[in-house]
Amino acid sequence: MSPPAAVSCDGAAARHLRNAPLVEPTIARFPLRPALPRLLADLNVPLSTEPRDVTLQYSVHACPRRIKREIGLVFPDIVGRESELLFIPTFQKTKSSMLGFQGETAIEKDDKLHLFYRWGAELVERLRNEGYWADITDPMSGMALFTTCGPSPYPDVEGAEVLLRYTPFNVGNCFILTHPHWGTHIYPATAFTLAPIGVARRILAAMQADEKEHALLSEQ
Numbered sequence: 750m751s752p753p754a755a756v757s758c759d760g761a762a763a764r765h766l767r768n769a770p771l772v773e774p775t776i777a778r779f780p781l782r783p784a785l786p787r788l789l790a791d792l793n794v795p796l797s798t799e800p801r802d803v804t805l806q807y808s809v810h811a812c813p814r815r816i817k818r819e820i821g822l823v824f825p826d827i828v829g830r831e832s833e834l835l836f837i838p839t840f841q842k843t844k845s846s847m848l849g850f851q852g853e854t855a856i857e858k859d860d861k862l863h864l865f866y867r868w869g870a871e872l873v874e875r876l877r878n879e880g881y882w883a884d885i886t887d888p889m890s891g892m893a894l895f896t897t898c899g900p901s902p903y904p905d906v907e908g909a910e911v912l913l914r915y916t917p918f919n920v921g922n923c924f925i926l927t928h929p930h931w932g933t934h935i936y937p938a939t940a941f942t943l944a945p946i947g948v949a950r951r952i953l954a955a956m957q958a959d960e961k962e963h964a965l966l967s968e969q
Contacts, residue, residue, distance in 0.1 A: 776806045779956050783798055785798060786873075809946060821899065824884060827882060835946065836908065846934055870885070882896070882942065882944075915927060
């Protein structure tokens with residue numbers, strides 16, 4: 750019997766395999782703590798503890814070559830370990846298109862920003878409690894929020910284009926991201942960690958399952 754023929758991939762297919770998510774895009778509801786995570790105390794941003802949950806899409810990705818060269822300029826603390834970095838892009842669905850900048854759209858952007866702060870701070874705290882470096886970038890500036898800031902911001906739009914092949918388009922001097930199902934009705938933001946994929950997956954699952962624990966804390 751002759752050996753099976755070798756399977757070949759063209760360049761685009763090979764790049765797609767290399768950049769395939771470690772955790773596919775997943776829409777999940779996450780209960781949020783009744784008290785703000787400790788990490789948020791230093792932000793000096795008036796944050797509400799309502800609502801008590803956030804629904805978002807998340808996925809987990811290894812550091813792609815295209816971003817690896819520059820991510821140390823965002824997070825100088827991880828220089829030399831860039832290949833270990835996991836990217837966790839998130840998207841909250843919005844009522845308003847993110848093309849606008851005033852009125853109800855601006856209010857909704859602030860609401861989604863604060864929800865991401867709360868979700869991201871809890872994720873970072875859980876990862877740090879297990880001994881792993883973790884951070885989120887501020888969606889408003891792209892800068893590291895809880896660790897040393899480098900000279901460069903992280904571009905959520907370009908990150909989603911590289912990691913998920915979502916399509917951006919130019920409006921004036923601003924690039925707007927389009928989601929395959931939600932269009933421009935999205936609020937993107939990203940978390941990062943040096944934890945192994947198994948740990949990241951377990952902690953994300955635990956955060957979704959902690960509704961009873963949070964309910965007991967809120968009654969105390």
